[in-house]
Amino acid sequence: MLRRAGLLVTLGLAGLPVALSPQPPGGAEGASSNLSPDDRAEALLARMSLDEKLQLLHGALTEYNPGPLGTAGYIPGIARLGVPALHFADGSVGAGNQVGQATALPSSIASAATWDPALAYDYGWVIGHQLRAYGINANLGGNVNLAGREPRCGRTFEMKGEDPLLAGRITAAHVRAIQDQGVIGCLKHFALNDQETGRFTADVRISERGARESDLLAFEIALRESDAQSVMCSYNLVGGVYACENSWLLNEVLKGEWGFRGFVMSDWYATHSSVKAALAGLDQEQPGGSFFGGQRDRSLKDAVLDGSLPEARLNDMARRVLRALFAVGLFEQAGVRAPLDLAKSEAIAQRVAEEGSVLLVNHGLLPLDAGSLRSIAMIGGHADAAVLTGGGSAQVIPTGGPALWFSAPCPPCWGAIVWAPSSPLRAIRALAPGAGVQFHTGEDTRAAAALARRSDVAIVFAAEWQSEGMDLPSLTLSGQQDDLIHAVIDANPRTVVVLESGGAQLMSWTSGAGPALAARERRKNPNAPWVHGAAAVLAAWYPGQRGAEAIANILFGAVNPSGKLPLTVPLSESDLPHPVIAAPPPGSQEPFPVHYHEGFLAGYKWFDSRGIEPLFPFGYGLSYTVFEFSGLQLQWLDAAPARRRLAVSFEVANTGPRAGAEVAQVYLGLPPEAGEPPKRLAGWEKIRLQPGERRRVTIEIDERDASHPFSVWSEARRQWVTPPGEYTVFAGNHSGKRGLKLSARFRLE
Numbered sequence: 001m002l003r004r005a006g007l008l009v010t011l012g013l014a015g016l017p018v019a020l021s022p023q024p025p026g027g028a029e030g031a032s033s034n035l036s037p038d039d040r041a042e043a044l045l046a047r048m049s050l051d052e053k054l055q056l057l058h059g060a061l062t063e064y065n066p067g068p069l070g071t072a073g074y075i076p077g078i079a080r081l082g083v084p085a086l087h088f089a090d091g092s093v094g095a096g097n098q099v100g101q102a103t104a105l106p107s108s109i110a111s112a113a114t115w116d117p118a119l120a121y122d123y124g125w126v127i128g129h130q131l132r133a134y135g136i137n138a139n140l141g142g143n144v145n146l147a148g149r150e151p152r153c154g155r156t157f158e159m160k161g162e163d164p165l166l167a168g169r170i171t172a173a174h175v176r177a178i179q180d181q182g183v184i185g186c187l188k189h190f191a192l193n194d195q196e197t198g199r200f201t202a203d204v205r206i207s208e209r210g211a212r213e214s215d216l217l218a219f220e221i222a223l224r225e226s227d228a229q230s231v232m233c234s235y236n237l238v239g240g241v242y243a244c245e246n247s248w249l250l251n252e253v254l255k256g257e258w259g260f261r262g263f264v265m266s267d268w269y270a271t272h273s274s275v276k277a278a279l280a281g282l283d284q285e286q287p288g289g290s291f292f293g294g295q296r297d298r299s300l301k302d303a304v305l306d307g308s309l310p311e312a313r314l315n316d317m318a319r320r321v322l323r324a325l326f327a328v329g330l331f332e333q334a335g336v337r338a339p340l341d342l343a344k345s346e347a348i349a350q351r352v353a354e355e356g357s358v359l360l361v362n363h364g365l366l367p368l369d370a371g372s373l374r375s376i377a378m379i380g381g382h383a384d385a386a387v388l389t390g391g392g393s394a395q396v397i398p399t400g401g402p403a404l405w406f407s408a409p410c411p412p413c414w415g416a417i418v419w420a421p422s423s424p425l426r427a428i429r430a431l432a433p434g435a436g437v438q439f440h441t442g443e444d445t446r447a448a449a450a451l452a453r454r455s456d457v458a459i460v461f462a463a464e465w466q467s468e469g470m471d472l473p474s475l476t477l478s479g480q481q482d483d484l485i486h487a488v489i490d491a492n493p494r495t496v497v498v499l500e501s502g503g504a505q506l507m508s509w510t511s512g513a514g515p516a517l518a519a520r521e522r523r524k525n526p527n528a529p530w531v532h533g534a535a536a537v538l539a540a541w542y543p544g545q546r547g548a549e550a551i552a553n554i555l556f557g558a559v560n561p562s563g564k565l566p567l568t569v570p571l572s573e574s575d576l577p578h579p580v581i582a583a584p585p586p587g588s589q590e591p592f593p594v595h596y597h598e599g600f601l602a603g604y605k606w607f608d609s610r611g612i613e614p615l616f617p618f619g620y621g622l623s624y625t626v627f628e629f630s631g632l633q634l635q636w637l638d639a640a641p642a643r644r645r646l647a648v649s650f651e652v653a654n655t656g657p658r659a660g661a662e663v664a665q666v667y668l669g670l671p672p673e674a675g676e677p678p679k680r681l682a683g684w685e686k687i688r689l690q691p692g693e694r695r696r697v698t699i700e701i702d703e704r705d706a707s708h709p710f711s712v713w714s715e716a717r718r719q720w721v722t723p724p725g726e727y728t729v730f731a732g733n734h735s736g737k738r739g740l741k742l743s744a745r746f747r748l749e
């Protein structure tokens with residue numbers, strides 16, 4: 001992969017981009033037009049030579065030519081026709097590292113944990129806006145691979161959780177906002193790219209129904225709700241065929257059934273052929289042109305000239321790229337850079353961290369009362385200086401530069417463990433000015449415990465780094481972190497644990513001992529996890545560069561937590577569909593099978609259908625106030641088959657002492673004969689209520705939605721079908737047994 005320091009032509013103070021004055025859009029096609037993007041693309045295509053078309057179909061980067069803006073991908077423009085150059089940069093959790101410094105947002109998984117599509121739109125705005133400010137017009141974010149299928153996946157922090165509806169909807173909000181900023185949005189990695197172990201050769205085996213109702217469904221929803229103009233095919237194989245030359249995935253499902261009209265680009269170096277891939281539906285090779293340009297296979301040009309690639313297909317490929325440019329308005333906006341609004345970006349970053357942090361445990365210790373605390377011990381996780389960020393191509397270089405980095409230099413940051421400049425110690429001192437707040441690194445467990453013992457409250461930070469290119473060896477916290485937490489809790493039961501991680505962590509006493517010992521421990525004592533000893537646990541994810549302020553606001557009650565888990569936290573890895581990750585034989589470069597035998601039972605659907613209690617269920621999260629659900633009613637707004645719309649309504653009351661937000665969740669159980677999990681998320685709404693306030697919430701379940709809420713994929717009929725029988729609607733505030741207090745049934749014939 002090409003990894004470059006953030007080389008930017010136009011740099012302002014501190015490496016941030018400065019506003020350029022708008023340049024006039026070039027060429028006749030730049031003039032605004034009433035024609036549709038398709039018509040404009042068609043008209044322009046008719047004026048292009050074969051070479052000009054080919055130019056749009058592969059990146060122009062080589063190891064020695066990183067492109068004028070130092071980006072991950074670059075396609076030169078065609079000045080004669082006013083076609084702007086395409087500059088591609090990553091950006092799943094903030095504008096990607098290739099362009100320079102940018103606001104480090106909380107992880108995408110935190111955005112999903114807000115369960116707030118409007119706030120997810122703001123999140124996408126920050127990415128689109130900052131890319132735009134850097135002159136980037138194509139984003140490589142939009143990671144909608146399912147997070148829970150392989151919870152150890154090193155890219156979980158880029159994803160949006162384990163449920164296709166939640167993941168699809170949150171990703172769609174990001175992409176819509178990015179495209180509204182005049183940057184081509186992307187959905188990736190298509191498809192079933194759910195683990196990093198053997199990521200170039202993993203050959204995913206899954207039933208068609210399993211795929212359609214899980215990973216593909218997330219893409220289907222994200223695409224329908226965002227109109228993303230690009231899709232990135234993944235490195236792995238699906239059913240024995242590389243994703244970037246998989247005609248079933250690209251031609252049949254994506255372009256055929258879902259009607260995708262933008263272009264499919266390869267993941268970086270994910271191509272294995274020229275003509276075969278082009279015929280299978282790949283439109284653009286990245287980052288160079290080794291196949292499409294012809295160094296390693298017959299070039300597309302030769303193939304067109306000798307008739308083995310129909311010219312119509314070549315035109316279709318180029319038309320799709322042009323169409324994306326028109327759809328997002330790139331002709332009108334060529335060269336226009338918006339001035340950077342850092343204050344607004346950082347305010348959004350903080351809000352996402354505040355709304356997306358999930359309070360998992362609270363035995364009455366939180367919120368802390370600053371007035372009555374004399375001493376606070378802060379321990380571990382570099383909490384004196386920084387918060388952790390996720391690594392790989394999604395790595396953001398925080399504005400102001402990283403506070404700390406390890407393993408590799410930053411910049412360029414590839415392979416580095418990067419900490420964003422946001423100090424929990426400083427943020428907590430600001431909120432508790434009367435208390436003595438002391439920090440201990442946690443390296444010496446006994447000294448840290450001693451500090452905890454003589455303090456009124458201890459706050460211990462555990463941080464687990466993850467990155468593209470690796471999976472976590474296990475969900476147990478690495479190093480001595482479990483032991484440290486254990487020791488601090490033993491020393492002072494008034495201990496808050498703050499987790500900074502990209503996904504689920506085990507909360508077991510038995511650190512470093514591995515899953516086998518943890519499982520034995522659990523058999524001896526089902527209450528073994530340390531989580532039962534902590535007075536409070538807050539999952540802050542990678543909280544971004546305003547994360548410290550958000551954590552402090554939650555701990556001291558300036559913000560009432562309202563984040564909900566977008567993934568299941570298991571009690572033990574032995575409870576997962578894959579207790580061990582499938583890996584290739586050592587040293588092998590050959591494809592190796594990865595059997596997703598669980599099919600669509602990813603995440604909570606697996607736990608539910610096997611009757612396994614997780615540590616914390618999907619959708620779970622505590623608040624400082626109390627919400628009560630009552631009065632469930634069902635009403636058909638339209639009962640006609642194929643148009644069914646069901647209104648599910650119920651009352652939510654804030655019966656506690658504080659204003660707060662609750663995520664009212666609706667799940668649907670299909671008839672038992674359908675062979676589905678006991679329930680599937682069907683909708684939700686995040687509502688904000690004052691103390692004593694109550695409101696009737698109505699959530700519509702619409703058969704025409706991309707989520708196919710009443711249906712299952714029929715392999716026999718190769719379409720979605722609605723099984724007859726008895727359906728159950730559940731409502732409440734998490735997917736666990738105690739979360740869904742309301743239920744009602746209806747029949748469909």
Ligand code: BGC
Pocket residue numbers: 001072090140188267268393
């Ligand atoms: C990643 C993509 C990324 C690309 C460009 C690849 O390694 O898998 O997600 O967009 O690099 O940086």
